[in-house]
Amino acid sequence: MTNAPQIPVFDGHNDTLLRLHQRGDADRGVHAFLEGGFGGHVDLAKARAGGLVGGLFAIFTPSRDLGADYIELMRSARYDVPLPEKLPLGEAQAAVLAMTSILLRIVRASAGAVAICRSAAEIHAAMERNALAAVLHIEGAEAIGPDLDALHVLHAAGLRSLGPVWSRPTIFGHGAPFRFPSSPDTGPGLTEAGLRLVRECDALRIVVDLSHLNEAGFWDVAKLSTRPLVATHSNAHALTPHARNLTDAQLDAIRDSGGLVGLNFATCFLREDGRMTADTPLDTMTRHLDHLIGRLGVEHVGFGSDFDGAIVPGPLGDASGLPRLIAHLRAHGYDDATLEKIAWRNWLAVLERIWGA
Numbered sequence: 606m607t608n609a610p611q612i613p614v615f616d617g618h619n620d621t622l623l624r625l626h627q628r629g630d631a632d633r634g635v636h637a638f639l640e641g642g643f644g645g646h647v648d649l650a651k652a653r654a655g656g657l658v659g660g661l662f663a664i665f666t667p668s669r670d671l672g673a674d675y676i677e678l679m680r681s682a683r684y685d686v687p688l689p690e691k692l693p694l695g696e697a698q699a700a701v702l703a704m705t706s707i708l709l710r711i712v713r714a715s716a717g718a719v720a721i722c723r724s725a726a727e728i729h730a731a732m733e734r735n736a737l738a739a740v741l742h743i744e745g746a747e748a749i750g751p752d753l754d755a756l757h758v759l760h761a762a763g764l765r766s767l768g769p770v771w772s773r774p775t776i777f778g779h780g781a782p783f784r785f786p787s788s789p790d791t792g793p794g795l796t797e798a799g800l801r802l803v804r805e806c807d808a809l810r811i812v813v814d815l816s817h818l819n820e821a822g823f824w825d826v827a828k829l830s831t832r833p834l835v836a837t838h839s840n841a842h843a844l845t846p847h848a849r850n851l852t853d854a855q856l857d858a859i860r861d862s863g864g865l866v867g868l869n870f871a872t873c874f875l876r877e878d879g880r881m882t883a884d885t886p887l888d889t890m891t892r893h894l895d896h897l898i899g900r901l902g903v904e905h906v907g908f909g910s911d912f913d914g915a916i917v918p919g920p921l922g923d924a925s926g927l928p929r930l931i932a933h934l935r936a937h938g939y940d941d942a943t944l945e946k947i948a949w950r951n952w953l954a955v956l957e958r959i960w961g962a
Contacts, residue, residue: 615949616660617867618838620914646912646923655927659738666700679881686783697747725957745771768814785879787848794821834864838909867909883919
């Protein structure tokens with residue numbers, strides 16, 4: 606019996622640049638990514654082993670007062686993780702420049718093995734030559750001031766996707782907290798500056814990521830944006846009642862806009878009990894995928910792993926384990942045409958709808 610062919614994966618969200626940045630030395634971070642052997646979920650070797658052909662590489666600036674123990678808090682039966690205050694503009698801009706620099710250095714040092722992609726055509730071209738297609742994404746727009754000047758500079762540098770908030774507040778709006786169990790309706794929506802940001806992202810054809818917005822902010826974007834709605838890494842609230850997950854009404858709005866939801870691999874958004882633990886079977890992922898496909902249609906669902914930013918199911922492990930996930934979904938009953946849509950085709954299709962060809 607021959608093995609099934611490996612299906613390529615384009616992923617809607619990873620935090621790999623933050624992991625590399627936290628090594629404290631850009632050169633060491635570049636070496637860690639290109640040479641491997643330094644832990645984490647994603648590096649070039651793991652991507653190649655797992656068929657990961659590209660994705661949205663997030664830049665996230667952590668708060669100094671948000672310790673690693675927030676992961677520990679999410680191992681409890683119920684939790685409401687305290688969130689830090691707004692991040693100072695200068696601190697956020699320094700971190701964004703540093704992480705953007707790491708990605709640029711990786712591309713320069715990779716001898717063509719990694720490419721920053723600014724269009725769907727560039728992603729296709731990178732895939733054709735077996736280069737890893739990296740799309741620059743910002744998670745939490747603290748590095749952008751109310752004048753939006755930095756947005757235009759970052760767009761020129763390659764920014765093509767942006768989340769107005771992480772879970773902490775910004776001048777643009779309010780995020781959904783790490784709270785379980787909870788509705789995503791946790792506070793006010795976008796500010797006036799947030800409305801201006803969405804309009805400008807629409808004009809520049811930058812994806813507006815809904816994943817960390819609370820429900821009021823989600824509906825503000827849905828009413829204002831003229832582009833397909835995208836949640837790069839979110840799951841179904843009907844199955845896991847976490848504040849970060851999307852209600853069926855939100856899923857319906859994304860479907861009706863021609864948008865997409867990327868399945869988040871973080872276990873706290875997959876498990877019925879909301880716990881962040883690696884002792885989580887792959888069936889939790891199929892359960893959410895079944896619901897998302899049933900609500901959105903198979904053309905509007907992809908992967909949004911949250912690699913390097915969360916604890917993922919132990920049987921998956923890291924990016925090299927993606928073929929195990931594909932095999933599990935195949936055994937669950939998904940045919941290869943469906944798997945190709947979920948794994949990469951849907952992402953490229955929605956990016957083409959937002960960015961143009």
